[in-house]
Amino acid sequence: MSETLAESYEKSQGVRDFLSLIRNYQGITELDATIVNALIDKILVSEREKLSDGTVQQEIKIYYKFIGFVGELHITPTKRWTALKPKNCTVCGVEYVPRSAISKYCPECRKRIRKAQETETKRRSRERNRQVCIELSAKNDRLM
Ligand SMILES: [Zn+2]
Numbered sequence: 001m002s003e004t005l006a007e008s009y010e011k012s013q014g015v016r017d018f019l020s021l022i023r024n025y026q027g028i029t030e031l032d033a034t035i036v037n038a039l040i041d042k043i044l045v046s047e048r049e050k051l052s053d054g055t056v057q058q059e060i061k062i063y064y065k066f067i068g069f070v071g072e073l074h075i076t077p078t079k080r081w082t083a084l085k086p087k088n089c090t091v092c093g094v095e096y097v098p099r100s101a102i103s104k105y106c107p108e109c110r111k112r113i114r115k116a117q118e119t120e121t122k123r124r125s126r127e128r129n130r131q132v133c134i135e136l137s138a139k140n141d142r143l144m
Pocket of ligand 1: 111
């Protein structure tokens, strides 16, 4: 019983210390490293866990200075979080982080290749049109 009381006293003392620490950072809009270091003792990130419904869950426990562990954050990593491993571009060999598993080229090369493909498609369709014209005129020649 007395232990619990001591514990809760300790905790409320911790909260007070924590709050006075936070007060120094009033008006912050962004957490920079200094603030994070000042307020947070440690952050534990669990392994990603794949749930039966296919979603991925990761547990992040933040231990604040003075008050310790407050609560669990359950986060579902977004696509960006589940970023794929860096790959080497099959054209220039540069290492890049692919946006999809089937990606083969770095953004630079992809741009270049897409452009080349577009030009090629245009050239082909122009050629095809020309072909049709020739066929038509040949047909007309025969008809005449
Ligand atoms: Zn490349």
